[in-house]
Amino acid sequence: MTNTWALCALWVGLALAATLLAIWFKISTALSEIVVGTVAQLVIGVFLTGLFGFAQGGLAGNTQWITFLAGTGAIVLTFLAGAELDPTIFKTKWREASIIGLAGFFGPFLGCTAIAHYVLHWAMMPSWLCGVALSTTSVAVVYAVMLELGFNVTEYGKAILAACFINDLGTVIALGLIFSPFTIKTLIFVVVSIVVFIVLPFLTPRFFKKYGGRVSELEAKYLLFFLFAMGGLAVWAGSEAVLPAYMIGMVLAGTVGKDHSLIRRLRTLTFGLLTPFYFIRAGSFVSVPALMAAPVTLLVLFGAKSLFKAVAVYPAVRIHKYDGKAGAYYTLMMSTGLTFGTISALFGLNHQIITQAQYSYIVGTVIASAVIPTMIANSFFLPHHLLPHHQAGKKAEKEVMRPVPAEEG
Amino acid sequence: MGSPVFVGIQRILVAFDASPHAEHALDVALAMAGDMKAKLFVISVIRPPEPAESAEFHAVLEDGQERYEKCFVPLRERAKQKDIELETDIVLGHPAEQIIHKADTIQASLIVMGKRSHTILHRWMLGSNSERVLRYAHCPVMIVH
Numbered sequence: 001m002t003n004t005w006a007l008c009a010l011w012v013g014l015a016l017a018a019t020l021l022a023i024w025f026k027i028s029t030a031l032s033e034i035v036v037g038t039v040a041q042l043v044i045g046v047f048l049t050g051l052f053g054f055a056q057g058g059l060a061g062n063t064q065w066i067t068f069l070a071g072t073g074a075i076v077l078t079f080l081a082g083a084e085l086d087p088t089i090f091k092t093k094w095r096e097a098s099i100i101g102l103a104g105f106f107g108p109f110l111g112c113t114a115i116a117h118y119v120l121h122w123a124m125m126p127s128w129l130c131g132v133a134l135s136t137t138s139v140a141v142v143y144a145v146m147l148e149l150g151f152n153v154t155e156y157g158k159a160i161l162a163a164c165f166i167n168d169l170g171t172v173i174a175l176g177l178i179f180s181p182f183t184i185k186t187l188i189f190v191v192v193s194i195v196v197f198i199v200l201p202f203l204t205p206r207f208f209k210k211y212g213g214r215v216s217e218l219e220a221k222y223l224l225f226f227l228f229a230m231g232g233l234a235v236w237a238g239s240e241a242v243l244p245a246y247m248i249g250m251v252l253a254g255t256v257g258k259d260h261s262l263i264r265r266l267r268t269l270t271f272g273l274l275t276p277f278y279f280i281r282a283g284s285f286v287s288v289p290a291l292m293a294a295p296v297t298l299l300v301l302f303g304a305k306s307l308f309k310a311v312a313v314y315p316a317v318r319i320h321k322y323d324g325k326a327g328a329y330y331t332l333m334m335s336t337g338l339t340f341g342t343i344s345a346l347f348g349l350n351h352q353i354i355t356q357a358q359y360s361y362i363v364g365t366v367i368a369s370a371v372i373p374t375m376i377a378n379s380f381f382l383p384h385h386l387l388p389h390h391q392a393g394k395k396a397e398k399e400v401m402r403p404v405p406a407e408e409g
Numbered sequence: 410m411g412s413p414v415f416v417g418i419q420r421i422l423v424a425f426d427a428s429p430h431a432e433h434a435l436d437v438a439l440a441m442a443g444d445m446k447a448k449l450f451v452i453s454v455i456r457p458p459e460p461a462e463s464a465e466f467h468a469v470l471e472d473g474q475e476r477y478e479k480c481f482v483p484l485r486e487r488a489k490q491k492d493i494e495l496e497t498d499i500v501l502g503h504p505a506e507q508i509i510h511k512a513d514t515i516q517a518s519l520i521v522m523g524k525r526s527h528t529i530l531h532r533w534m535l536g537s538n539s540e541r542v543l544r545y546a547h548c549p550v551m552i553v554h
Contacts, residue, residue: 148502
């Protein structure tokens with residue numbers, strides 16, 4: 001690559017196009033950027049090779065500065081996801097949340113691993129990675145539906161939301177620990193992490209109170225310092241930088257997470273510069289020819305993900321007596337988060353755990369499981385509250401469809 | 410006095426998305442509510458991006474709440490000047506779904522909404538909210554062009 005600014009203009013231009021598409025079709029920017037990245041790589045790679053001097057590797061997604069920006073995007077995005085946790089949820093619903101969340105993680109994790117290994121005949125390590133990538137849950141999708149139907153204030157809604165965080169925590173921990181050899185470095189990483197996670201919630205608000213609120217954006221530098229430092233330690237130990245980022249987000253959710261002004265500034269940095277590089281890069285590694293060569297693989301993985309998520313979550317929810325119509329909503333946990341799904345797949349590709357074809361199938365499945373439920377819902381639109389229901393189901397529906405605010409505390 | 414067809418209209422629901430079409434619909438609804446001494450309900454729906462992604466979703470939610478709250482300030486003033494009882498609501502979800510649900514909840518006599526001109530592709534991909542409300546609402550619907 002010879003012209004950094006031209007390459008940068010190309011990427012930002014693609015980000016701009018992706019954002020316009022997201023606005024026109026009311027889809028998430030992340031999804032739009034992944035798709036634009038895939039199409040742009042295909043078009044530029046196939047048709048414009050050699051042009052402008054940067055087309056040798058298509059979008060040149062492995063250029064060092066692009067890798068850095070994309071990696072930082074993943075770290076900050078993961079931090080923001082962790083910071084959205086409502087700590088009070090865990091105080092009352094930690095038991096249900098843990099059981100449902102762990103079931104939601106282990107079901108697809110073990111199930112998809114088994115399917116990848118025994119049905120698709122992938123080697124063991126790629127199969128584990130496939131399991132990790134497809135074990136995630138989109139907290140935002142679940143939260144959106146909860147808000148829409150008013151469940152976010154119910155005991156039921158709070159438990160499911162907390163379960164989603166536990167589910168994703170399982171994914172991040174698995175990603176951070178399964179693929180790294182357990183050495184003295186791992187031990188140092190774990191010990192230092194525990195100390196940092198304990199100290200940060202006490203140190204951060206005091207530090208911000210004393211030095212924060214200035215135009216020099218001390219808060220952003222402070223957070224980035226810890227995110228980079230812990231990320232560096234994680235990588236040194238053979239783990240993944242998003243693991244400490246998610247944990248730091250969770251432990252600071254009660255303090256930094258409530259500072260809307262700071263979170264807003266971080267979002268500007270994240271959406272304006274970092275995440276376009278992350279998602280377009282993730283999309284650019286998807287091989288369309290590989291997907292077209294074996295579409296059945298995609299169907300198998302999508303089926304496995306949906307099946308094992310449902311099989312695992314359903315009994316866990318039943319145990320806690322969430323009955324009737326509630327079933328329709330916990331199945332939302334089947335929706336995969338684009339962020340954690342692609343982070344896991346990219347980790348596998350970067351560490352040569354999976355091939356580009358396997359990466360393409362995993363990312364394809366992640367996108368499908370995020371998009372297909374929405375497409376079905378839009379295609380067969382019918383207002384929820386007008387849906388016909390059986391007399392026997394009425395009692396259960398009343399319990400669930402008319403939310404009762406949870407007791408405070 | 411309004412025309413005989415509007416006799417008995419006591420609760421008017423306006424779907425408001427801050428677009429010029431919605432502003433126009435709001436003007437019409439305000440005039441009708443003033444004439445008929447009807448209570449005016451205004452609902453604004455924040456539609457999350459699909460599929461929702463965590464950081465973006467929260468940003469869209471906060472942005473929508475702020476934007477609509479700002480729009481409601483002059484609206485409240487206008488309603489006060491015309492002595493119209495006004496209730497505003499900001500909800501999240503599918504616009505058609507939430508408008509119909511709100512209309513059922515408040516037992517609206519009439520839904521007023523603006524008509525947005527979408528491309529064929531847009532209609533095919535996402536459908537038209539006004540068409541969906543027309544199809545499923547349990548009360549008369551007025552589409553203002």
